[in-house]
Amino acid sequence: MQPLLSITGLQTEFVTHAGVVRAVDGVDLVLHKGETLGVVGESGCGKSVTSLSIIGLLPKGQSRIASGDIRFEGKSLPSLSDAEMRKIRGNRLAMIFQEPMTSLNPVFKIGHQISEAVRFHLKLGKKAAWEHSIEMLRKVGIPRPEQIADEYPHQLSGGMRQRVMIAMAMACNPQLLIADESTTALDVTIQAQILDLMRDLQKTEGTAILMITHDLGVVAEMCDRVVVMYAGQVVEETDVKTLFRDPKHPYTKGLMASLPQLAGDQTRLQSIPGNVPNPLEMPPGCRFAPRCSFRIDACDRVKPELLEVEAGHKCRCLLYEEVEA
Amino acid sequence: MNSATQSSPTTVGSAKIIKPRSTFRLLLQNRLAALGLFFIVMWTVAALVAPLVAPYAPNAPDTSIKLQGPSAEHWFGTDNFGRDIFSRVLYGAQISIWTxxxxxxxxxxxxxxxxxxxxxxxxxxxxxxxxxxxxxxxFPSLVLAMAIAASIGPGLISAMIAVGIVGIPEFARLMFGQTVSLREKEFVEACRATGVKDSIILFRHIFPNALAPLLVRATLGMGFAILTAASLSFLGLGVKPPISEWGAMISEGREYIISGEWWLVTFPGLAIATSILGFNLLGDGLRDVLDPRLRSSR
Structure with a gap:
């Protein structure tokens, strides 16, 4: 079956005063219909840039997709014109942002904001679009949708606003929903409700979700497969169970070790020493080598490849390359 | 600003421009703004009812009564052609407000x-x-306005255009600053993510969010425009005689200040002063009332 979204060799660059920064360097992703793919990594690893590259919202003039292809429903997104891309955005491909408090326009009513995309994409009239908006609000579990549609964003709580954002994103029944840290700004109980809601909607609408997060808890709860990113590259890719049971890459292992444990006598949280490398001064060999506790001499010289170490389990690490060789 | 936070402590951070009524109430609590509003309403009413209440025709000369001081028949006196200054000031309000x-x-x-x-x-x-x-x-604004008015040719319309052009950069700069900060807001990005066109984002989503400071600027700009237009008329680049315009009236009456006929310049001068004061006070008041919303909306 043809995948819904396939990214091959994506390289996204930012032009800065200091030079060209390659924020995403050769990312490959595949997402099938109805599937949830998690993209995990710490700040600055290129998760968000990957999602902005997909939806075509990279800051103009400062960034570009240097090479690689993003195919969505058989179309190559980077080669589409602005007008063609606008038809896909919000319609077949939607995005939920991190900050529900500022992602709604403060001067427009909720119903108006949902209607806007509906009128544009589904070609509905004003009244029909308004009714569709109310229907969407009901679907995302907002009580009294008729009244809420008539209210302004400041009258709603954070959780409610995130529900509204989801209603907006889902209004045109997209095939792919990109959720960029969409639950990070919410407190945990609301977070759980929102994740439940997304899962329910996914079940009923068959939407695929690209879940961008740094929260492994969210990944464990939501995702079918996981991609771990580090310094603009995919370092590990596997299904969610294998990732938690048997992480291969030292970075993933470090992430797992830094999770708080309920059992055992651990008194302090583990952390990975050091920082993400400066994109302008990438290590010549493995990008994780300077922080890696399993480092071998070759790591400083040889760039590891993303190799399949087990069936359906890919890892970018020399430790496993040698095993293969 | 204080009155805003005191009167509605629970709605700090709310979009107040949406509720014109509460904005209006807050505005009236500000005494200076209320005074400004009073002057503006007074001159607007004067302009509207001038044809009904003016006791004399504004442009009808009667040399038999020229240069008479304020009296029961002629409240503001008469000018060098015997025209009633009170009537002329009322009609002048029409021109000034339109300008x-x-x-x-x-x-x-x-x-x-x-x-x-x-x-x-x-x-x-x-x-x-x-x-x-x-x-x-x-450029100094009056010099620029003079240059533009002179190049189009003197007259009321060219004065309006000249004053209008001189005011463009102020609005452009203000909108520029507002847009630069609003452009990076997440709701704008969310809008783009739903496939809304750039031009629609700019005018339907960014513009309403920038409206409050623009309104304040527009109110202050009214005072500036009336003053500059009056200055142009005073310099002979605005309205042509015998049309009654405040600046032109002062210009025509200035020779009589020394000879003691003070009323020729005083009453139109007071009209200019109060109307400009009105717009400035209202503008300041509006800024105070609208500001808390602006600060909290980010």
Whole structure:
């Protein structure tokens, strides 16, 4: 079956005063219909840039997709014109942002904001679009949708606003929903409700979700497969169970070790020493080598490849390359 | 500003421009703004009812009664042609308010889109627009207005256009600043993510969020426009005689200050002063009332 979204060799660059920064360097992703793919990594690893590259919202003039292809429903997104891309955005491909408090326009009513995309994409009239908006609000579990549609964003709580954002994103029944840290700004109980809601909607609408997060808890709860990113590259890719049971890459292992444990006598949280490398001064060999506790001499010289170490389990690490060789 | 936070402690952070009634109430609590509003209402009413209440025709000369001081028949006295100054001041309100509205309208309608486009699209276009604006801003405004009015040819319309053009950079700069900060807001990005066109984002989503400071600026601009238009008329580049315009009246009456006929310049002068004071007070008041919303909306 043809995948819904396939990214091959994506390289996204930012032009800065200091030079060209390659924020995403050769990312490959595949997402099938109805599937949830998690993209995990710490700040600055290129998760968000990957999602902005997909939806075509990279800051103009400062960034570009240097090479690689993003195919969505058989179309190559980077080669589409602005007008063609606008038809896909919000319609077949939607995005939920991190900050529900500022992602709604403060001067427009909720119903108006949902209607806007509906009128544009589904070609509905004003009244029909308004009714569709109310229907969407009901679907995302907002009580009294008729009244809420008539209210302004400041009258709603954070959780409610995130529900509204989801209603907006889902209004045109997209095939792919990109959720960029969409639950990070919410407190945990609301977070759980929102994740439940997304899962329910996914079940009923068959939407695929690209879940961008740094929260492994969210990944464990939501995702079918996981991609771990580090310094603009995919370092590990596997299904969610294998990732938690048997992480291969030292970075993933470090992430797992830094999770708080309920059992055992651990008194302090583990952390990975050091920082993400400066994109302008990438290590010549493995990008994780300077922080890696399993480092071998070759790591400083040889760039590891993303190799399949087990069936359906890919890892970018020399430790496993040698095993293969 | 204080009154805003005191009277509605629970709604700090709410979008107040949506509720014109509460904005209006807050405005009236500010005494100076209320005074400003009073002056504006007074002159607007004067302009509207001038044909009904003016005791004499504004442009009918009667040399038999020229240069009479204020009296029961002629409240503000008569000028050198025997025209009733009270009637002329009332009719002058029409011209001044129209001049203000049209001039500010021109500045607003050209300046705001220019500033918005320059900020939203940026690049070479934006740079060119804003540098032209800076150049316009570098001229003293009255000198620039004189140059424009003189090049179009003297007259009421050219005075309005000249004053309007002089006001463009102020609006462009203000909108530019607003757009630059609003452009990076997440709701704008969310809008783009739903496939909304750039031009629609700029005018339907960014513009309403920038409206509050623009309104304040427009109110202050009214005072400036009336003053500049009056200055142009005083200099002979505005309305032509015998039309009654405050600046022109002062210009015509200035020779009589020394000979003791003070009423020729005093009453139109007071009219200019109060109307401008009114718009400035209202503008300041509006800024105070609208500001808390602006600060908390980010």
């Amino acid at each position: 203000g509205l049209i001039a500010v309208g021109i500045s607003f309608c050209i300046g705001v889109p220019l500033g918005g486009i320059a900020a939203y699209y940026g690049g070479v276009t934006g740079n060119v627009i804003m540098r032209v604006m800076d150049t316009l801003l570098a």
